[in-house]
Amino acid sequence: MLKDSFDRVIDYIRVSVTERCNFRCQYCMPEKPFEWVPKENLLTFEELFEFLKIAIDEGVKKIRITGGEPLLREDLDKFIKMIYDYKSDIDLAMTTNGYLLKGVARKLKDAGLKRLNVSIDTLKPDVAKKIAQKDVLKNVLDGVEEALKVGLKVKANMVPLRGINDGEIIDVLEYCKKRDITVRFIEYMENIHASKDLKGLKSKEVLDILSKHYSFKDEGFDGSSPSHYYVMDDGYRFGIIEPYEDDFCQKCNRIRLTAEGYLIPCLYFDEAMSIADAVKRGDIKTAALVLKEVIKNKPEKNRWGGEDDEASNRAFYETGG
Numbered sequence: 001m002l003k004d005s006f007d008r009v010i011d012y013i014r015v016s017v018t019e020r021c022n023f024r025c026q027y028c029m030p031e032k033p034f035e036w037v038p039k040e041n042l043l044t045f046e047e048l049f050e051f052l053k054i055a056i057d058e059g060v061k062k063i064r065i066t067g068g069e070p071l072l073r074e075d076l077d078k079f080i081k082m083i084y085d086y087k088s089d090i091d092l093a094m095t096t097n098g099y100l101l102k103g104v105a106r107k108l109k110d111a112g113l114k115r116l117n118v119s120i121d122t123l124k125p126d127v128a129k130k131i132a133q134k135d136v137l138k139n140v141l142d143g144v145e146e147a148l149k150v151g152l153k154v155k156a157n158m159v160p161l162r163g164i165n166d167g168e169i170i171d172v173l174e175y176c177k178k179r180d181i182t183v184r185f186i187e188y189m190e191n192i193h194a195s196k197d198l199k200g201l202k203s204k205e206v207l208d209i210l211s212k213h214y215s216f217k218d219e220g221f222d223g224s225s226p227s228h229y230y231v232m233d234d235g236y237r238f239g240i241i242e243p244y245e246d247d248f249c250q251k252c253n254r255i256r257l258t259a260e261g262y263l264i265p266c267l268y269f270d271e272a273m274s275i276a277d278a279v280k281r282g283d284i285k286t287a288a289l290v291l292k293e294v295i296k297n298k299p300e301k302n303r304w305g306g307e308d309d310e311a312s313n314r315a316f317y318e319t320g321g
């Protein structure tokens with residue numbers, strides 16, 4: 001079992017398979033980064049898999065594939081199948097912007113993917129175009145329908161932004177509720193890569209809007225999920241992710257692996273250690289030591305909302321959010 005210095009069990013790894021993206025979301029990557037990481041610097045799926053086997057053997061139970069946009073990477077279904085064939089009861093999930101989903105949802109499900117999180121920030125084509133800086137909505141929604149059709153469990157993520165999509169909180173929730181998709185409203189996390197002047201809604205503001213339309217009860221956190229859940233009278237659940245709140249980090253059970261092989265102990269901080277050389281040499285022992293060292297160094301909490309509340313240097317498109 002992997003435990004950090006604050007006695008938190010670490011059993012969840014988020015793997016970013018590419019930092020590249022076909023969107024330029026204002027809160028994440030408004031401009032193309034000055035240079036993409038050259039493709040030859042990315043770990044191959046075989047190398048990533050070698051590392052994941054170590055992590056699984058050490059007690060990791062959940063793996064989420066993310067990015068950048070993970071569906072930009074070819075043969076992703078084969079990577080998913082490698083993991084599934086190694087341990088079929090791994091909770092295998094992916095976060096995607098949904099743009100390319102329609103054509104591959106069946107393949108991903110057949111390979112062993114269980115769950116998907118899709119970013120649905122709006123249901124208005126012009127607003128989607130404003131946020132992603134590309135005409136994306138139809139593809140995203142078609143992708144969601146296909147994922148549901150092939151039997152993938154779907155959750156939605158919405159980042160409510162003042163003056164942009166904050167008038168659509170009810171509409172997005174209703175869209176999701178009709179399809180039995182759990183929606184999670186994520187507070188915008190300030191980072192130096194996002195567009196300037198963006199303002200996100202705080203959880204209290206989102207709850208105020210929702211409470212004018214629905215009655216619901218606070219269910220608290222569900223296991224180690226960062227999402228605070230609420231349940232409506234008819235049983236529908238929605239979540240709020242509040243990284244600015246103190247209890248966000250208390251039950252954190254995750255670390256992140258970038259496409260280049262950096263293991264990152266916390267979403268906020270810049271500290272990372274590379275497993276790339278070890279994995280490329282087939283030196284499993286060293287890779288396992290790096291994994292343990294990173295977990296030992298995991299900080300107690302992020303700094304959003306703290307006394308010295310700062311924008312993070314971390315790029316969400318590298319860490320996978």
Ligand code: SAM
Pocket residue numbers: 021027028066067068069070095096097117118119157158159186187188189190191194316317320321
């Ligand atoms: N491209 C995929 C997508 O958009 O779903 C996966 C990667 S994206 C970095 C993962 C999640 O991070 C998305 O749900 C996105 O909304 C969220 N995200 C990105 N930047 C964020 C920010 N500054 N604050 C809050 N959430 C953010």
Ligand code: SF4
Pocket residue numbers: 021022023024025028029067068069097119316317
């Ligand atoms: Fe791409 Fe996802 Fe970042 Fe948007 S949030 S730019 S879709 S990585």
